[in-house]
Amino acid sequence: MTLVIVEPPVPGEHGRRVIVRCPEAERCIGIAHSDQELLRLLEKVGLTGYENDLDLPGAVEWRELGPHQWERPS
Template identity: 50%
Template sequence: MTAWHTPIVVHPLAPEGGRHVTVRGQAVGLAHSDQDLVRLLRSAGLGEADTTLDDPHLVEWRGEGPHVWRTTGPDEP
């Protein structure tokens, strides 16, 4: 029996900016915002993607927390 994994993984911040996204182990692109993420997930066939972003059974946010798309410097909010 194989271990169960979340079907969507949002990876840690990439050096070039944004976060790489995989669906069922397949790379689907680089997202720079929640809107980008929803677009990528819809393109991958997940039509109700915008309602699943906060479901830990479907989306695993690695590294930075959910909805974090860039690092902030000491003077940035």
């Protein structure tokens, strides 16, 4: 099973690092600044169908901040 991990916001920058973990490996696929960018990054690596699953705990792990939060609160 492939797990998508959205790391906490990058200090000093906007956006969150996106990591894809599967049984064979784990790799960073980029930094997303919005839900739309996250979906584009996933599509680039062949992962589709996440449009309705971003809030699904078994599909996406949002670290530190919750879903759809792309910047630390001021």
